[in-house]
Amino acid sequence: MIFDLDGVLADSEQLWDRLRREVVAAHSGSWGPGATEAMMGMSTPEWSAYLVEQLGARATPEDIAEHVIERMAEHYTADPPILPDAVPTVRTVAERYPTAIASxxxxxxxxAFLDTTGLGEQVGTAVSSEQVGAGKPAPDVYLEAAAGLGADPARCAAVEDSASGLRAAAAAGMTVFAVPNPHFPPPEEALALTHRVLRGIARLPDALADLAEEP
Known part of the structure; x- marks a missing residue:
């Protein structure tokens, strides 16, 4: 079982968005229409370059990334944005299936998430899109997470909240569950790629049990 992080286990999509907006404004850039949606799923090198090249922030992508990530890490230390039911759901799933994060x-x-929640022992492998060829919607991060588990991607399930994440997991050949992000809901064509749409992460263990019983 492979979990996305932002929007699935942590209520952090809005926080990433706010911090990026702040850094663009502080560096004389201008937020454009559709910028939030365009960056969802991008790796750090991709979104930091986008802030500079597309939104006009006057700094290097490396400096932009360092600033935003430092601020996000401070939030995880002071007030971790863990979603309700996220930690017990991961623990329950990890008792039955090898478990990974692909984020x-x-x-x-x-x-920081694993340390804050104490889920390090339950999550067998954790992969960032920084560590692979491309960010979501490319399947790279999901394929790498499956490899880390020693699993065939076609026998893996993934849970995602955003359009780019749903497309990435589907492109990796996985069975995809959607827990739509209420702040940035995915379009119907992305939801159509999923096995099931869930009303909350707490429903995942039962959905996996149902999947295991299907012929």
């Missing part, structure tokens, strides 16, 4: 968040933030 667009940088490794530092994934580690």
């Amino acid at each position: 667009s968040a940088p490794p530092r933030i994934i580690r």
Whole structure:
């Protein structure tokens, strides 16, 4: 079982968005229509370059990324944005299936999440899109997570909240469950790629049990 992080286990999509907007404004850039949606699923090198090249932030992508990630890490330390039911759901699923995280968040933030929640022992492998060829909607991060589990991607399930994440997991050949992000809901064509749409992460264990009973 492979979990996305932002929007599935952590209520962090809005926080990423706010921090990026702040850094663009602070560096004389201008937020454009559709920028939020365009960056969802991007790896750190991709979104930091987007802020500079597309939104006009006057800094290097490396400096932009360092600033935003530092601020996000501070939030995880002071007030971790863990979603309700996320931790018990991961624990329940990990009792039955090998479990991984495949996230667009940088490794530092994934580690902060695992340290904050104490889920390090339950999550067998954690992969950031920084560590692979491309961010979501490319399937790279999901394929790498499956490899880390020693599993055939076609025998893996993934849970995602965003359009780019749903497309990435589907492109990897996985069975995809959607827990739509209420702040940035995915379009119907992305939801059509999923096995089932769930009303909350707490429904995942039962959905997996149902899947295991299907012929």
